[in-house]
Amino acid sequence: MRDLSVFRALLLILTVFMSHQVAASSDTTATRSTALYDDLGGHDGIRQMMETFVLNIAEDERVVHHFVNADIERFHTQISEHICELSGGPCIYKGASMPEVHKGMNISRAEFNAIVENLITAMETHDVAVSTQNRLLAILAAMHNDVIQR
């Protein structure tokens, strides 16, 4: 019972994380730095990575059924533009909103995770650093509720 100081230290660490998170999310919206876009390899880097991502999806029986009627060329272009914009690049995604795009697909939580895994595999294939992967994943994870079970 006398080791409560350790517990306080852990609480302090927790508090530091929380404030870091708040700070991190506010500066991504305020300054729109292009650092992530650059680290992903810019326009070409993102397009190549997204091509690998699309090929990974095509071989993934857990999710490929959602894409049987999709226009894959268009999907590749649109998802690349979207990632370009989200990462701070000089692109403007002109497609519909995420809830609209995924409406009626009834994407499950497990399918969302499968897509995330395909993206991670694509990033690994293109030697994207873990720190860069995490920055992109955090942005996409925030869209979880806009995409699933629509």
Next chain:
Amino acid sequence: MKIRILIGAVCLSMSPIAAADFGRLLATGGLTTIEGAGGGGIVPWATLSSYAEQGQWGGTLAYNHANVRDYQLDVAAATLNYDNRVEFSYARQRFTLESLGGELEQAIYGVKYRLYGDVVYGKAPQISMGALHKKNTTFALPNAVGAADDSGTDFYLAATKAWLDGPWHRTWLANLTVRATKANEMGLLGFGGDKKDDYSLVAEASVGMFINRHWIVGVEYRQKPNHLNFADEQDWHDVFVGWFPTKRIAVALAYTNLKTIAGAPEQSGVYGSVQVTF
């Protein structure tokens, strides 16, 4: 019992209806604690074991071994998870007193229910509540040192959150658990005692950082109650490394310093755990 769970888990993993689809992300099933519930090494987390997502079944089998200078702890455990909503666990602990001679044993039946949230998605943490019912199979020694009962039930509330892009752009995980317990030394020395025969409220915490998707390093802390006159219980801490090569397998190694135990100083030692997921 152990064999039956094992056969059950093997059948489950082969049956097409209940096929484990591993619908969650790597490492989100965590490890198996020394009390059988999914979590870290010594702290149960709000995450449910295995990789079962909504509508899926999953399970784990794990073996833990702790070795400090004068004591050894062996734990065999199995868990089942349905729907990423409810987890059942069973653990068998054997505690060997090397210098004093003798053994202490107990069985632990656990249930955990996810109340709210998701560890990865959303701003709020994942919150679960659980119970661990423990029964000593050897009670002579706990009885002799003043324990009131040979069985007891812990109740806990746990909150766990992962930050995909935490400090240094690493993925971090933090957990806080509050537990009501009558157990002495986790229950190995019985429940309640001559000093206090009532529930104590204790706090537990874990913090970990993923170096990459497969390796996590972290620390754990677990406050302990004091129910027996014969000796003061000390809080536990450990520093651990977890390795998730695939969703099937997880391995953990921890270094723990229990300080002085029964007058014998520097009871530091290692703790190892292997988990297979179905």
